[in-house]
Amino acid sequence: MDGNLLSRNLNFAKIIPRMELFIQKLVEKGFRKQHSPTNTNIMPISSKDRGWELIVDNILFSFTMRDCSFLHLNPKIIAQPRTTTQLQIIVKNAHELQIPLTFASGKTGLSGGFANPFMLVDLEYLSTLAKPxxxxxxxxxxxxxxxxxxxxxxxxxxxxxxxxxxxxxxxxxxxxxxxxxxxxxxxxxxxxxxxxxxxxxxxxxxxxxxxxxxxxxxxxxxxxxxxxxxxxxxxxxxxxxxxxxxxxxxxxxxxxxxxxxxxxxIPNPKEMKYYALFGSDFSFIFDALQQIQNKQIFPLNCEFVSATTSIPGLFQNLSPSETVRWIILIKDTHVVTDEFLNTVKNYGKCGIQSLSSSEYQLYLEERTGLAIQTKSTDPEQEFLRFPGFEDLLMAPEKLKAVFDEINYQFKQFRFPPLIVAYGHLNFRRGQGSLLHIRIPVNVSKLANDPLKIYHQIARIIAKMNFLLEQKYQIRPKAEHSTGMFTFWHARQNLPYFLSLLQEGKMVYSPHLFLFLQLCSQMGINRNDPFPNAKAEELLVKLTFMYLANKDKFSSNYLLGK
Ligand SMILES: Cc1cc2nc3c(=O)[nH]c(=O)nc-3n(C[C@H](O)[C@H](O)[C@H](O)COP(=O)(O)OP(=O)(O)OC[C@H]3O[C@@H](n4cnc5c(N)ncnc54)[C@H](O)[C@@H]3O)c2cc1C
CATH class of the missing domain: 3.30.465.10 (Uridine Diphospho-n-acetylenolpyruvylglucosamine Reductase; domain 3)
Incomplete structure (x- = not known):
């Protein structure tokens, strides 16, 4: 699938004149349209002018406005307001002219939440209080x-x-x-x-x-x-x-x-207890975790790591003679940790190690570090980790079946299997276990044929989102927010969002705009119930657009220039 063709078929005709008018209105209110990066005649900005720049069609700048999701659209206009007044002018005028608008902050999101080919407001320098x-x-x-x-x-x-x-x-x-x-x-x-x-x-x-x-x-x-x-x-x-x-x-x-x-x-740090529980036998641990959740035993920290073979890295120190395939880290007072340990012991045998706070910290960092590492079956290969269905909330007893399903689907779509899973137990006070998953994408294959690989990634993301929803009633992104997937998930309720938009209760979102554009391209009427038979296909197209367009200057490219 060619990203160019897809986006050129979308109808942006009405929005282009509105964007020009929007820039004009902001300039009338005191904003300055900034020079292009190729123009060397750039004047230094005095402090009173800060925040009044409108960065328009700046390829270099818009490339830097990305979160951690690989789902990007390069904005045509970027503003970096410093004061509430500046931000207010932008929001008000964008509302009046229906300009798709998003806001970026730390840019660590995993869902392309602020990806936008139109107008992006970067809030990094906005100060609204006398002291931070x-x-x-x-x-x-x-x-x-x-x-x-x-x-x-x-x-x-x-x-x-x-x-x-x-x-x-x-x-x-x-x-x-x-x-x-x-x-x-x-x-x-x-x-x-x-x-x-x-x-x-x-x-x-x-x-x-x-x-x-x-x-x-x-x-x-x-x-x-x-x-x-x-x-x-x-x-x-x-x-x-x-x-x-x-x-x-x-x-x-x-x-x-x-x-x-x-x-x-929090309790007095002197009363805190720290434990690692570990083992190689999975047969009882999911039932034990279900029981812990039912009994509402909620330690302050409760993290897990598991592996199909043996957990790599520091965790191997816990039991040098035996393979460690799962590990749970808990921290709280002895009342809570004892109850946790006793419940697990009732279900089966496992290793239990009491840790000092600094040892615990090391293990916890090893666990949180997994979020930015790749562990694959082939240590010679380099992988990038793509999100898309990366946090899955479910009952502990479903963990194994879902993990196996993901590996089965990875095989169908020619991705290597996952060997390490990790996440939170008792997520958000007993809502379930949260499994973190990323798609391992081979770097050299991606470099050789990006469009083919983006399409492959878009297909597995769409497949898994649809399958998890329909077969397991699991909604991905329980922790990381739905970002560009929001309106696909809410596809049976589009008239409601359109009514919010009409009443000025919702910002004009590029995600809604692009979703509706694809609907009309596929002959789907926004006022009818969404035909589920087309849901997966639409999500492939939508995801592909966000993945592939980042390689072009997507505002000009989407706007057909
Ligand atoms: C390695 C890694 C680990 C992660 N671990 C966790 C985790 O443990 N738990 C977790 O919850 N998340 C986690 N995340 C996801 C991410 O860090 C969180 O979602 C975080 O809260 C995003 O904050 P941000 O400042 O980076 O926001 P951004 O990425 O800049 O924006 C996120 C969303 O919020 C909107 N937004 C930003 N600022 C504002 C504002 N002031 N007003 C209105 N809307 C705004 C944006 O439009 C966007 O939709 C992880 C991400 C990575 C890369």
Whole structure:
């Protein structure tokens, strides 16, 4: 399949004049259209001009605006506002002219959430508070700007609150990559503490946001901290609750400017116990984990790694004489860890090792490091790891069947089998086990024939998303937010999203625009029930477009220039 042909068939005719008018309107409000990178006559920017640049048709710049998903579309216009006023002007005018708009923050997302061939707002330099963060020690809260790094919040909270409180949401990515508060909230992220503390939605007390119309609004939570029911993105107007929509809303319902976060109390570090459980026998462990979930035993950390052969790396030290094929890391007070260990022991025999906090930290880092490594059956081959159905939430007892299904499908589509699986147990206070999976893509094959390999990747992503939904009732991206897949997942409810758009409750999304364009190209009427027989084919085309177009300057390319 040729990416060019596909995109040229889409109808962008109406949007081009609107984009030109949009630039003109912003220039009238004080923005400056920036020189092309080939023009050497670039004046230094004075501090008062910062944030007023509109970077238009800049190939180099737009190539840098990518998340970690390989799903990219290079934006025609990029803005990097520094003030709320600048951002407000952009959002308001984009709304009035129906310009597809997205927002980027730390750029560590795994779903192409801000991929956009039209207008991208990079929030990295936006400052909305006099200080990046302020503590309210009495109430154990922190007020922070959207651009503050989560790694910094994790560090400063622990120091300032004397090890009595932690920043409640600690995604693995934040330990290695620049995850920011706005991105964290907009993806409703969770991480290594999610078994006990749940995702960030449990801890947001207040937010200042810009709505799709440009209006600024303060939103306060109306449920008890820490006991928030899992927020569901609404499927009807009567369920629409702006606070819940914004959290995990991927910028569709508004931009997070700053937020007040409740900090999570933790037991005295001296009372913490750390364990590694491990074994080679899988026969009982999934039942034991199911029982732990049923009994609601939720340690502060509860991570797993398993392998079809033997777990490589540091984990081998746990049992030098025996093959280790699964390992569980837990951390909490002895009350919780004892209950966990006793439940597992009731089901079968396994190794149990008590660890010091520094030993535990090493193992935990080895586990989180798996998120950016590739383990394949052939150590001579180099692989890139593509997301697409990379976090699968299910009952522990389904883990093995789903893992086997994935390897079966990988074989059908000529990808090598996975040998290591890892993830969170008791994900988000007992919702299930979260299995992390990436597609291993051979680097030299990708370099030799990218379009062929992108098509192969698009096909396995579409196959697995459809199969998991239809056969296992599992929705991928339970942790990482749905990004460019959002409207495919919501394909039976398109009229609802169109009504939100019409009422100014939703930003005009490029993902919706491209999805609808493909629907009409395939003869699918947006107002009829979506024909499931065409769902997989549409997702192949959609994913391929995001994968393949990144190799071109996709705004010009999509716009047919
Ligand atoms: C190796 C690796 C490990 C990961 N581990 C985890 C993990 O353990 N847990 C987890 O939950 N995620 C994980 N992720 C995914 C990612 O780190 C999270 O989704 C993170 O919260 C994204 O934040 P960001 O600042 O990078 O946002 P971005 O990637 O910049 O944006 C993500 C989405 O949020 C929107 N957005 C960003 N800022 C705003 C704002 N201020 N207002 C409105 N919308 C906004 C964007 O439009 C986009 O849709 C991992 C990713 C990688 C690469």
């Amino acid at each position: 963060y302020t503590f309210d020690e009495k109430n154990a809260m922190i007020l922070a700007d959207q651009s503050v790094l989560i790694s910094e919040l994790i560090r400063v909270v622990q120091i300032r609150m004397n090890n009595k409180y932690i920043f409640p949401c600690q995604p693995s990515s934040a330990f290695k990559l620049p995850v920011r508060l706005g991105g964290l909230i907009s993806t409703n992220a969770s991480g290594i503490t999610s078994g006990k503390l749940g995702p960030i939605e449990n801890w947001v007390e207040r937010m200042l946001v810009i709505l799709p119309t440009g209006e600024i609004r303060e939103l306060k939570r109306n449920t008890e901290i820490g006991n928030h029911e899992p927020a569901k993105q609404s499927q009807s107007q009567s369920q629409f609750n702006l606070f819940d929509q914004i959290i995990g809303g991927m910028g569709l319902y508004g931009v997070v400017l700053n937020a007040q976060i409740q900090l999570a109390p």
